[in-house]
Amino acid sequence: MKKVIELNINGDTHDLLVSSNHTLLEVLREKLGLMGTKRGCDLGACGACTVLINGEAYLSCIMLAVDAVGKEIITIEGLAAGGDLHPLQNAFIDQGALQCGFCTPGMILTAEAILTEDEHPTEDVIKTKMAGNLCRCTGYKKIVEAVMSVNEKIGEEA
Amino acid sequence: MEKELNVVGTRVPMLDAALKAKGAALFTDDLVLPGMLHGRILRSPVPHARIRHIDTSRAEKLPGVKGVVTGRDIPDRRYGIVPKAKDEHALARDKVRYIGDDVAAVCAVDPETAEEALALITVEYEALPAVFDPLEAKKEGAPLIHEGVKNNTSFFIRKEFGDVERAFGECDEIFEHSFYSQAVNHAPLEPHGALAQFDPQNGELTVWSSTQIPYFLRRNLSNTLQLDESKVRIIKPKVGGGFGQKIDMFAKDFCAAWFAIHLGKPVKFIYEREEIFISTRQRHPMYITVRTGVKKDGTILAQKFQAFADGGAYNSTAPTMIALSCFFLMIPYRVPNLIYEGSHIYTNKPVGGAMRGHGIPQARFAVERQLDIIADRIGVDPAEIRIKNSIQAGAPHPAGFVINTCGFSDSVKKAAAAIGWKEKRGRLPLGRGVGLAGASFPSGVSNMSHISSGAVVQLGRDGAVNVLTGAADIGQGAETVIGQIVAEELGVPIEDIRVTAADTGITPLDPGTFGSGVTVRAGNAARLAAISAKQKLLEFVADKLEANAADLVAKDRKIFVKGSPDKGITLAEALKGYQYADLPMPIVGRGSWMAPASEPTTLFKEDGNFAPNYSFMTQAAEVDVDLETGKVKLLKMVTAHDCGRPINPMLVEGQLEGSVVGGMGQALYENVIVENGQVMNPSFLDYGFPTFLEMPEIEAIEVLTDDPIGPFGAKEAGEGTQLSPAPAIVNAVYDAIGIDFMELPITPEKILAALAEKTKENDKAQ
Numbered sequence: 001m002k003k004v005i006e007l008n009i010n011g012d013t014h015d016l017l018v019s020s021n022h023t024l025l026e027v028l029r030e031k032l033g034l035m036g037t038k039r040g041c042d043l044g045a046c047g048a049c050t051v052l053i054n055g056e057a058y059l060s061c062i063m064l065a066v067d068a069v070g071k072e073i074i075t076i077e078g079l080a081a082g083g084d085l086h087p088l089q090n091a092f093i094d095q096g097a098l099q100c101g102f103c104t105p106g107m108i109l110t111a112e113a114i115l116t117e118d119e120h121p122t123e124d125v126i127k128t129k130m131a132g133n134l135c136r137c138t139g140y141k142k143i144v145e146a147v148m149s150v151n152e153k154i155g156e157e158a
Numbered sequence: 159m160e161k162e163l164n165v166v167g168t169r170v171p172m173l174d175a176a177l178k179a180k181g182a183a184l185f186t187d188d189l190v191l192p193g194m195l196h197g198r199i200l201r202s203p204v205p206h207a208r209i210r211h212i213d214t215s216r217a218e219k220l221p222g223v224k225g226v227v228t229g230r231d232i233p234d235r236r237y238g239i240v241p242k243a244k245d246e247h248a249l250a251r252d253k254v255r256y257i258g259d260d261v262a263a264v265c266a267v268d269p270e271t272a273e274e275a276l277a278l279i280t281v282e283y284e285a286l287p288a289v290f291d292p293l294e295a296k297k298e299g300a301p302l303i304h305e306g307v308k309n310n311t312s313f314f315i316r317k318e319f320g321d322v323e324r325a326f327g328e329c330d331e332i333f334e335h336s337f338y339s340q341a342v343n344h345a346p347l348e349p350h351g352a353l354a355q356f357d358p359q360n361g362e363l364t365v366w367s368s369t370q371i372p373y374f375l376r377r378n379l380s381n382t383l384q385l386d387e388s389k390v391r392i393i394k395p396k397v398g399g400g401f402g403q404k405i406d407m408f409a410k411d412f413c414a415a416w417f418a419i420h421l422g423k424p425v426k427f428i429y430e431r432e433e434i435f436i437s438t439r440q441r442h443p444m445y446i447t448v449r450t451g452v453k454k455d456g457t458i459l460a461q462k463f464q465a466f467a468d469g470g471a472y473n474s475t476a477p478t479m480i481a482l483s484c485f486f487l488m489i490p491y492r493v494p495n496l497i498y499e500g501s502h503i504y505t506n507k508p509v510g511g512a513m514r515g516h517g518i519p520q521a522r523f524a525v526e527r528q529l530d531i532i533a534d535r536i537g538v539d540p541a542e543i544r545i546k547n548s549i550q551a552g553a554p555h556p557a558g559f560v561i562n563t564c565g566f567s568d569s570v571k572k573a574a575a576a577i578g579w580k581e582k583r584g585r586l587p588l589g590r591g592v593g594l595a596g597a598s599f600p601s602g603v604s605n606m607s608h609i610s611s612g613a614v615v616q617l618g619r620d621g622a623v624n625v626l627t628g629a630a631d632i633g634q635g636a637e638t639v640i641g642q643i644v645a646e647e648l649g650v651p652i653e654d655i656r657v658t659a660a661d662t663g664i665t666p667l668d669p670g671t672f673g674s675g676v677t678v679r680a681g682n683a684a685r686l687a688a689i690s691a692k693q694k695l696l697e698f699v700a701d702k703l704e705a706n707a708a709d710l711v712a713k714d715r716k717i718f719v720k721g722s723p724d725k726g727i728t729l730a731e732a733l734k735g736y737q738y739a740d741l742p743m744p745i746v747g748r749g750s751w752m753a754p755a756s757e758p759t760t761l762f763k764e765d766g767n768f769a770p771n772y773s774f775m776t777q778a779a780e781v782d783v784d785l786e787t788g789k790v791k792l793l794k795m796v797t798a799h800d801c802g803r804p805i806n807p808m809l810v811e812g813q814l815e816g817s818v819v820g821g822m823g824q825a826l827y828e829n830v831i832v833e834n835g836q837v838m839n840p841s842f843l844d845y846g847f848p849t850f851l852e853m854p855e856i857e858a859i860e861v862l863t864d865d866p867i868g869p870f871g872a873k874e875a876g877e878g879t880q881l882s883p884a885p886a887i888v889n890a891v892y893d894a895i896g897i898d899f900m901e902l903p904i905t906p907e908k909i910l911a912a913l914a915e916k917t918k919e920n921d922k923a924q
Contacts (some may be wrong), residue, residue: 011897012219018675029188033190034888035184035187036186036350037181038185038188038347038398039349039428040347040348040349040431040842041431041841042430043584043841043842043843045842045843046347046842068196074614075179076180076181077179077182080180080797085176085179088868089176089179089180090179092179092332093171093172093175093176093179094171094172095808096169096172096808096809096811096812097174098172098178098179099172099633099634099812099816100178100346100348100396100397100398100399100632100633101174101175101177101178101183101398101633102185102346102347102396102633103399104178104181105179105180105181108179118630124893126850127851127853128850128851130850131849131850131851132849133850134347134842134849135347135817136345136346136399136820136847137347137634137812137816138348138635138815138816139812139815139816139817139818139820139853139856140819140821140850140851140853141815141816141851141856142812142852143850148535
């Protein structure tokens with residue numbers, strides 16, 4: 001069964017013809033070309049497809065597109081405001097918290113959701129909440145350091 | 159003397175880091191071409207069978223299906239990554255040899271239709287007896303998996319150095335132990351994919367593939383499709399990790415190309431995660447027996463090593479893998495008398511291939527574990543026994559390896575100090591322990607053919623530098639490291655460098671990413687290309703500056719006389735002058751590099767140097783064993799690594815940290831479980847490689863040596879560190895609970911069973 005839905009993605013509204021079994025990941029990648037959202041397992045087990053829904057981290061490969069109607073969806077392409085990169089993106093770049101880059105969009109969005117929910121989470125909280133995001137390259141150390149460095153700066157005067 | 163370096167040795171972020179952080183880096187699955195079709199592969203549900211008949215008619219009639227291909231339709235061309243070990247067809251012809259073997263492929267308007275069509279193909283199999291264990295498979299009378307391969311042993315290597323029998327006679331103590339290492343999946347986050355496009359007018363095929371080695375893929379596709387190599391262009395997009403798993407050609411590459419050629423439309427194949435676990439490659443399970451003889455003080459006199467690798471259904475890198483297992487017994491320790499015997503044995507299981515360390519992690523687990531047992535039994539400190547037996551730079555080597563620099567004993571000392579060895583070893587409470595293990599790894603190979611890299615460096619009129627390299631960056635940062643080398647040589651900041659890489663239609667020949675050879679091999683080629691480009695400009699500027707070209711240096715976007723930075727001109731001025739002097743523009747420098755090898759051999763028969771240089775490393779672990787649950791927590795891992803002079807310390811640390819966590823997975827968690835040929839845990843959920851929660855504290859220590867062969871003194875950093883985390887952890891577990899584990903991984907079940915057994919023995923003794 002196909003139907004037309006309206007999705008709010010990165011601040012823009014899109015009218016989309018989707019099947020009721022289409023995942024949000026499929027719609028983002030295949031209908032909108034938002035390729036920053038990655039398909040690593042299609043089973044909700046790796047976190048590469050993470051997007052923000054009303055500010056919270058969701059796995060778009062196990063979420064139906066029709067269930068995202070009426071919500072504010074942010075993908076990695078929508079994280080940076082204007083031309084400036086988001087502080088998390090800068091921290092990942094400068095501190096070597098990415099290697100192949102395939103898990104990176106999901107990592108950054110999950111971290112953003114954690115820092116939005118809780119201004120100064122401890123390192124243990126960050127590790128626990130990011131445990132659903134897998135990385136095979138970095139050994140996680142520099143990712144934790146990058147997220148912590150942004151965490152420490154939150155609330156500081158610019 | 160410290161070299162004065164500006165770009166080399168600095169923590170430059172990867173050149174493509176921002177693209178990756180923005181989600182704008184394009185991997186194979188992110189590429190879309192107009193009119194693109196999608197393919198899926200039908201896989202064998204049985205471990206060993208003859209294919210009687212395949213009926214594809216119903217699949218072909220399904221609306222949306224554009225084509226179906228089986229092994230009978232394609233040229234009878236075997237392929238394999240090692241030329242003399244070719245034993246695979248892109249699609250099975252007569253037989254299937256494991257559950258997951260490639261049988262047929264469908265191409266359709268979308269992946270769902272292709273998937274639906276797979277179910278409409280009927281294959282009539284005649285079941286054959288199957289064999290799943292290499293020790294069974296090598297017996298007389300076992301089912302034969304490949305015609306003509308006796309005892310399913312596709313490769314056997316045996317060599318003796320010194321006089322082993324006599325040396326064992328001179329030993330004070332002799333130890334013999336058997337070990338087992340399990341199957342480990344590389345599990346790169348990016349699924350394997352290929353996208354192919356064919357131009358029927360000029361007969362040119364272009365394939366974008368998640369590959370580590372574009373030029374070998376070109377050769378394999380050219381051979382199997384029967385197309386001229388010049389008509390096949392491989393472009394490597396961003397690759398989301400490989401770790402060795404993306405070295406081979408796979409059915410997805412061949413079938414995407416096949417359909418693109420036959421249908422005249424672009425075709426994409428992307429593997430599902432389950433297919434990656436079952437039908438790509440894995441680290442070889444290996445049974446190993448080691449017999450080692452020592453003097454009372456721990457000096458190793460003699461060793462006999464016997465390994466049986468479970469190759470699964472095909473060879474892939476078999477000869478290289480088993481040779482590496484054996485050759486690297488002779489480093490980092492001095493083993494004056496050695497016999498090794500390595501066998502690669504077929505079984506009806508998923509296929510073994512290159513994986514980070516490539517045959518050596520299994521051998522290191524055995525040897526490093528046994529060394530600890532020996533040290534313990536003869537009362538020598540495990541750190542001391544390693545230092546005592548360390549090979550030394552410049553010393554003659556029994557097999558002819560040339561060791562110009564060796565930081566091994568330093569790495570033992572530094573790792574031991576950082577883990578608190580003296581205070582902790584044997585002194586921690588029950589359940590806590592420390593352990594260490596060492597290793598060495600080659601920076602690429604010098605002793606085989608086709609292992610050379612080329613590079614081109616072009617200087618634009620505005621001073622911008624364009625580097626062409628065949629090196630395949632799969633996330634380790636090869637392009638950045640090469641960019642830094644070129645920037646250093648030309649005296650420009652990294653911002654001035656653009657790297658174009660890994661496109662067989664544009665970039666110079668390069669063997670690709672394997673054997674940890676990229677920095678040394680492609681780095682040296684790029685450096686030579688930069689020197690050649692620079693030389694042209696220096697010669698032009700020399701007259702103007704009334705100096706010899708040999709006395710000029712390029713630095714900070716300027717060219718000046720050595721020692722007089724004020725007397726010079728800017729790079730931009732020099733380039734402008736060059737242009738107006740009617741000299742050919744742009745300035746192009748070419749470089750190519752192959753490791754020095756006096757007598758290229760394969761080492762299978764003759765001795766010789768294996769690699770341009772060798773990295774050395776020690777891992778030291780501290781663990782906590784929960785005596786109630788049997789769970790082992792790796793608290794801290796120190797990795798002291800001699801990678802020469804790091805070109806980019808931040809990227810080196812990243813390699814070491816990732817390697818350590820992967821090695822921890824091998825020690826404690828990961829295991830591709832196979833029952834009667836069926837993989838039982840082919841998903842991230844069931845396989846369970848380490849997450850944020852398992853990560854230990856990691857301390858990466860550089861052991862600086864300045865290698866004469868590597869560019870700016872560099873050696874490998876990517877693979878060596880995955881050799882010894884597992885034995886270091888298992889050695890620490892011995893220190894914690896006094897139990898010697900000989901099989902990986904050491905799961906809570908094994909720990910609890912061993913603890914219960916120990917309690918029973920203690921009770922009996924009382």
